[in-house]
Amino acid sequence: MTSAIPRPRPADASAAPPADPAVHVTGLRRAYEGRAALRHLDLTVPAGSLTALVGPNGSGKTTTMRILLGLDRPDAGSGTVLGAPLTRPARYLPAVGALIEQPALYPRLTGRTNLKVLAELAGCGDDSIRRALRLTGMEEQADRRVAAYSLGMRQRLGIAAALLTEPRLLILDEPTNGLDPVGTAQLRTLLRGLTSDGITVLISSHQLNELDALCDHFVFLHQGATRFQGDRDALAACRQPVAETAPERTDQLAPLTEAFEAAGYRVRREADRLLVDAPPDQAGALNRVAAAQGITLAHLAVRHPTLEEAFFSVLGQEPQC
Ligand SMILES: Nc1ncnc2c1ncn2[C@@H]1O[C@H](COP(=O)(O)OP(=O)(O)OP(=O)(O)O)[C@@H](O)[C@H]1O
Incomplete structure (x- = not known):
């Protein structure tokens, strides 16, 4: 478990050199049974950013996230996550939280008990549970059974679970999937709060417009290759009115x-x-x-x-x- 969460650097670039990116990988390739899922993936996630990994279905977003989380290995390519080599996920994973697809929760248990079970497995104390509930705005719902939760509340509890180990980097695969506009807006507020707490967030979606107002760094993926990456200013240059x-x-x-x-x-x-x-x-x-x-x-x-x-x-x- 990490003890301290670094604060984002100030916007004044002259005051301090830019922090090392949370993720910097280049030339990732991955094929399944001869079919390329990733052809050439370059991805930089600036420290403290809310980075959008956007692309249509099948463009390779989940494969990218699975590789970053050490759940899969690339056939080629290299890079670092939180300064440690991609080939050594055990070095950086203690500081990474993730939500890939639906969170695995016990519906008959309350939100708080679900987190207690997970916290015990991860060796975290009650403080971590309180902090995760606070960060996700789930304190008031914590003692209700998960079976009674809306999809948005389940997603928020899933993010709370990912926050138990106080990660510096949070990786979320399509967390807005299936959410109604209210659930999406609540998730947006939650993610903004996390970045202002110093957590770097990488979030994927094929519903591109949902990420527009939320993120400050954008990576476009198409057919397993990076087609664009940059901040809002760079994006503005390719979206002339x-x-x-x-x-x-x-x-x-x-x-x-x-x-x-x-x-x-x-x-x-x-x-x-x-x-x-x-x-x-x-x-x-x-x-x-x-x-x-x-x-x-x-x-x-x-x-x-x-x-x-x-x-x-x-x-x-x-x-x-
Ligand atoms: N384990 C696997 N075995 C075979 N093919 C796979 C496997 N994982 C991914 N693929 C294929 O790799 C390609 C990229 O899949 P991936 O799930 O990474 O895309 P995605 O952008 O996350 O899509 P979606 O938005 O639908 O989740 C797809 O053609 C998919 O069918």
């Missing part, structure tokens, strides 16, 4: 598309809207293009791409939705 436009009548969508394209803009149709790749200062120009065709724009607004749209723009594809 678009102009969302609509003519007064839907029969004007086709001529308006032609007119925008003839003026050199890239246009994509979404229901009765046209999304035009044009910076915000082009609003007047777009209006003039429409007016020259005798078309009045009933709608013209700047739209900032979602995380999902940024993901597909990095892949050079249109969103699949």
Whole structure:
């Protein structure tokens, strides 16, 4: 069990050198029966960050997390977790907590008793249980049976279990799966609280937009390879805003598309809207293009791409939705 949780470094980079990343692995490969699950995985999780590992189903998120947790071995690649080599998970695992898929809980026991059983196995005391319940906001629910918990409460208790050993790094595989908007919002608040307590969090999801407001570092995975990784600023560079436009009548969508394209803009149709790749200062120009065709724009607004749209723009594809 770790005794102290390091605080995140201050934002002023001139005051202190950046901390070593919590995770830094490169070139990971893993194949199952000749089929590649990971082709080339590079992953850096800055210390103190809330890092999103995002990618569609089957892109290799769980495989990556299983390798980091020493549950699987890569065929190639190397790196470190909390400064220890990936090949020596026993050195770093005492400082890592994880929730992979559904938490394994005894439904007939209360939340607190579940944690007591796990704490005994891990050699942790009552203080750790109280701390884990406090960090996850589960104190009031702790003496109810788990069978009566909502999915969100089970997920929070699962995270409490992962926090018993006071980890410096928390790895969560798709913890928002199946949660309703309230459960998702509570989980977001919980994870923000953990990072402000100095815990580094790596969280995966294929529901990309759920991670957008939450995370400060992003890693895009596609078909087992890293396609992007960086902080919010780097992400902003690949999510240029678009102009969302609509003519007064839907029969004007086709001529308006032609007119925008003839003026050199890239246009994509979404229901009765046209999304035009044009910076915000082009609003007047777009209006003039429409007016020259005798078309009045009933709608013209700047739209900032979602995380999902940024993901597909990095892949050079249109969103699949
Ligand atoms: N033990 C295994 N044996 C065979 N194939 C596997 C195994 N584990 C993963 N795979 C395959 O590796 C690929 C990546 O799977 P992985 O579970 O890592 O993806 P994922 O991004 O976590 O997907 P999801 O979002 O659906 O959980 C998939 O094609 C999967 O079928």
